[in-house]
Amino acid sequence: MSYNFQKWYYFWLFVLFLACSKDDYSDFQTLSPNLADNMSIEEPTGLKFQGSNITDGSKFNLKVLEAGEYSIEVRDYFKNLTSKSIINAQSGDNVFKFYTRALQDGDYTITIGKDGQEIHNVKLVIK
């Protein structure tokens, strides 16, 4: 082999070697492909949010025994009703998206109710 050929040969071999090496994604957190598993609730009923804060598009699971309409109230620090949504829940797990772009950042009280009765009440930060 000529010197010039060898030079290019080893260059491309080196490039190939680098290209085929194993990618290192240790800086990235691997998310579970099955989100519903992370949101699962072992008890017969319950309420579970995806994170400690509510961010736009994050999810929550409302697990109920009785299917029907449930209300989700969001109240500000002074207990003013800021948002109230009506959802139709099935018996068992119900995973919904929580949108936050229309809400100002802050501390809120989230109340889940059915037929005027309060079922869950949590205080969370909405971002």
Place this chain on the structure above:
Amino acid sequence: MNRIKQFFKKIEDFLHDIYGMDKHMKKIVLLLLLPMFGYGQLASSGDGIDVDLVYAGTTADANKPLNKVQVNDTIIVKLQLDNLSQKTITYVHVDVQYNVNAYARVDYSFNVPANAQTSNGNWSGNGMKWSPNPNYDLNDLWAQWSTQGGSYQQVAGWEVDHVEAVSLSGITGNYATLHFKVKDAGDNHSYTDNIIITMARVTDNTGTAEYVFPVGKVRGYDTMSITHIPLEDLDSNIYIKATFNNNFDVTKVGVVVQKNGTPVSNNLYFDAGGQINVTEYITSTTDSYTLDFVTSYNATEWEALLDNVITISDVTLTLNELGQYGHGNAGNVFTTGIQYSAVDSDNNRDLTPQDAYNLLGHVMGSVDIIPDDGTGIFNNSFKPIKKADYDSWSIYKFQNNVTEPNSSVVHPITVDFNQSSYTEDFKFGFIGDANGSHSSAVEGNAASSLTARSNNNYTVSSAPLMSYGQQVLADGIIQGEWSTAIEDGRVVATLRLLSTDVTALQLKVDYDNTVLTFDEAVFNTGNTVTNFASETNGRVNLGSIEQNGGEIETGDVFKVYFSGNVTSPVGLVSIFNTDAANTDGYRLILNLQ
């Protein structure tokens, strides 16, 4: 680095303004000029002794910048030795020359090793001033004295301190400190280099023979003189004070101090207590000062604030004052001239039904009552008024052509320097704020109308209630229900009114306009009710007003329809604020469940 860039940018701009040079031409000229910029700087001794004349504040305020020093302040001047050599300083004397018309040296002290001998010989006579040796740099302090060419000469008005120390061990750092009382030398006096180091001698006697730091190795660096035109001896502390409404974040507004039309301060914002200290910017009794009010809100944020300031209850109150509300018992609901001025939308000093309808149009989104003079929405909607004028501006004065107090964002101020503490008090009004929801309260009786019903049988809640981030004084509380749900593939927000005797209602709702599109608002408020709805940047403004003697019906009065491909309505629509009014036009709080 940024300062250097700014410096060169200023020179570039100057060249552009003067010669109209283009970008590349300016760069070339700057490159050619670059070596010249170094000539104005003093040179260090390199490996000898640098003698630095350091201004270190005043005896009353160690942090006072030199440019704020006033007549009768006593300034602190340090003589700082920086030994860059391998030698030891065992002897030093530095001559400090000062103009006695501008400064009186009132004190001095030494900071030298124990057992060192010190002295400060003052050479005054009939005046003494150094005539520099032109053959050497002015800061070549030993050369100035030791070589031929320079000498002290009799010049009236100048004195010299010969600041000397001898020690067996090393002298270094701030070895001596001088105090000078600042004097007014008159308008024609030149204050240039009125304190200056003229010469110095430094030696090392630790060896077998005295080592005298040679020519070129004892230099004044990096400062060897002080030039400052003192400010007037003004001892007043000057404050700007605001009395503000709790619904208005006073820390978001402030002032710029202008002297003879030129800004002399940055934006100075009110603290949480509503105060700004402007003492350091108002330094003369002969110049003209103004306060330019500014805000840290951008235009969008200010508009959002005005969304809370001007609401339907401002309209109903104004309509009632002008007999246009249609529910009887008209008039006499305004109590102050501030209210009249706030809603005089055509600014003709004649409040007419048209002003009320302009305000209604503004709330409905069809008319903009905020003037546009090109200076921005803040300047045209915010009304800072001196407190005494604010509290005394009555309806009578409004109606009888008394000169209206200055409510522009530019206020001349005249400080009474005879007072040790002077405060300029302001109150703040807003255009359209008829019910004073965000304006400062009017205090005292000077502005009140004796015929207003507020002094008779009108009662509001004794303490304000929090409603959507605002403190609201209201005539009552009404009930409603609010919900958002997915119906037939659309997101629908519904307001159900449960209370009677409601004659005006307004709701501003925010929605996620990255997910939803506003389709329509449907009203079921009654046949004689005027309804309105508009949308701007993700906020729907909807409301109703009844001016025909009836009231808004109860039930599902508002339905707002949005389209979007969503399966969860949670958080998509939220309430920004609410407002309501009764038949007298007074404000009601809408309590939503």
